[in-house]
Amino acid sequence: MAPKSSDFPSADSDYQSGFGNHFSSEAIAGALPQGQNSPLVCPLGLYAEQISGTSFTAPRKLNQRSWLYRIKPSVTHEPFKPRAPKHEKLLSEFSQVNSAINPTQIRWKPVDIPDEPTDFVDGLYSVCGAGSSFLRHGFAIHMYTANISMENSAFCNADGDFLIVPQTGRLWVTTECGKLQVSPGEIVILPQGFRFAIDLPDGPSRGYVAEVFGTHFQLPDLGPIGANGLASPKDFLVPTASFEQESRPGYTIIQKFGGELFTARQDFSPFNVVAWHGNYVPYKYDLSKFCPYNTVLVDHGDPSINTVLTAPTDKPGVALLDFVIFPPRWLVAEHTFRPPYYHRNCMSEFMGLIHGGYEAKADGFLPGGASLHSCMTPHGPDTKTYEATITGGDNVGPHRIRDTMAFMFESCLMPRICPWALESSYVDHDYYQCWIGLKSHFNPNNTRNSHNNNGHPEIQE
Numbered sequence: 001m002a003p004k005s006s007d008f009p010s011a012d013s014d015y016q017s018g019f020g021n022h023f024s025s026e027a028i029a030g031a032l033p034q035g036q037n038s039p040l041v042c043p044l045g046l047y048a049e050q051i052s053g054t055s056f057t058a059p060r061k062l063n064q065r066s067w068l069y070r071i072k073p074s075v076t077h078e079p080f081k082p083r084a085p086k087h088e089k090l091l092s093e094f095s096q097v098n099s100a101i102n103p104t105q106i107r108w109k110p111v112d113i114p115d116e117p118t119d120f121v122d123g124l125y126s127v128c129g130a131g132s133s134f135l136r137h138g139f140a141i142h143m144y145t146a147n148i149s150m151e152n153s154a155f156c157n158a159d160g161d162f163l164i165v166p167q168t169g170r171l172w173v174t175t176e177c178g179k180l181q182v183s184p185g186e187i188v189i190l191p192q193g194f195r196f197a198i199d200l201p202d203g204p205s206r207g208y209v210a211e212v213f214g215t216h217f218q219l220p221d222l223g224p225i226g227a228n229g230l231a232s233p234k235d236f237l238v239p240t241a242s243f244e245q246e247s248r249p250g251y252t253i254i255q256k257f258g259g260e261l262f263t264a265r266q267d268f269s270p271f272n273v274v275a276w277h278g279n280y281v282p283y284k285y286d287l288s289k290f291c292p293y294n295t296v297l298v299d300h301g302d303p304s305i306n307t308v309l310t311a312p313t314d315k316p317g318v319a320l321l322d323f324v325i326f327p328p329r330w331l332v333a334e335h336t337f338r339p340p341y342y343h344r345n346c347m348s349e350f351m352g353l354i355h356g357g358y359e360a361k362a363d364g365f366l367p368g369g370a371s372l373h374s375c376m377t378p379h380g381p382d383t384k385t386y387e388a389t390i391t392g393g394d395n396v397g398p399h400r401i402r403d404t405m406a407f408m409f410e411s412c413l414m415p416r417i418c419p420w421a422l423e424s425s426y427v428d429h430d431y432y433q434c435w436i437g438l439k440s441h442f443n444p445n446n447t448r449n450s451h452n453n454n455g456h457p458e459i460q461e
């Protein structure tokens with residue numbers, strides 16, 4: 001039963017909007033019980049089923065759960081069995097046994113999309129990560145290259161939440177809460193435990209996935225910015241209920257559980273939810289709606305100013321995983337080195353590029369590629385970018401960065417790298433060369449900042 005374009009929402013108004021709301025949606029009016037969650041017999045003869053995204057006793061401000069009213073309950077399936085053939089490139093617990101560490105700066109060229117038929121599940125592979133889904137603390141960064149839709153099957157990730165960043169090809173995502181259409185330039189969050197299927201209407205597709213264990217994504221606090229700015233809650237879109245009731249013989253649930261895949265058969269679609277309500281939901285966000293804040297006089301702000309979503313740890317201000325973007329924006333700072341500064345960070349930074357170029361790299365960092373700068377590993381603009389910036393001097397005026405969307409997954413945990421990612425033929429072994437040409441501009445007689453117009457430091461008399 002191939003999905004059709006008309007099955008998927010095309011306008012924002014086809015969704016519910018908001019972040020962290022208690023939503024409700026009915027595909028048939030009257031399907032939601034009134035006054036209680038679990039009546040003796042639900043309206044329309046549906047089964048009531050709760051999905052909990054936090055422990056039952058989590059504080060109210062963190063508690064996430066939804067009630068699904070479905071034609072048959074999820075439990076109606078044959079036993080799970082290890083999937084054959086085994087998926088060899090997924091990890092949810094990172095240790096010396098299965099992954100390596102390397103503090104060097106690593107960059108990957110865009111991985112080719114395979115010619116042989118590959119769906120989202122088979123095309124998904126872990127790149128790096130830290131911690132453990134078993135211990136409910138950690139993260140994994142994956143990528144996918146795929147070209148066909150999932151067929152007669154749904155995926156369920158018992159390990160954590162997926163934040164998917166498509167780079168090439170739209171995703172038609174069918175979930176238990178309804179359908180989402182996600183284009184490159186948008187992201188979709190599929191929380192732990194939700195069953196979903198991904199169709200690829202454009203064929204060849206590629207993208208990035210961050211997975212967090214034991215927590216969920218939140219909007220960052222805004223502090224002195226005030227009540228508005230960055231990602232606005234109203235721009236997060238949540239699907240409306242839709243359901244399938246036809247018999248689906250041989251339908252397969254693929255469960256990722258501790259990084260391993262298991263399958264179970266059932267004879268119906270898991271997308272049989274006629275109505276639902278709650279605050280534990282899949283959602284999407286269009287990155288072009290982000291309202292960036294930035295320096296308006298001097299210096300380069302820390303990249304945290306562009307945080308879209310954050311998955312927190314228990315330590316205030318310390319992220320298990322931040323999702324940060326580098327969107328089109330104006331650079332206006334005076335007598336300032338405008339690209340990102342050279343730095344070493346106690347956090348680890350994985351970067352990807354959806355389209356365009358990235359301001360700190362003149363070349364080599366390509367759409368669909370990636371880089372990893374681990375904890376305390378130095379990095380910053382390449383030689384070409386540095387030289388072009390100081391040669392440009394102070395008289396460059398306001399400059400608009402256009403036609404780009406780079407992003408970063410940043411974590412306080414130290415990532416271990418999967419062997420297939422470290423040994424991949426797409427590793428750019430010449431990456432270090434982009435900094436080797438940085439030459440000394442040291443002049444012991446110059447004690448002033450450069451405020452002149454030719455970019456060369458003035459000599460103080």
Ligand SMILES: [Fe+2]
Pocket residue numbers: 343345349373379
């Ligand atoms: Fe950095």
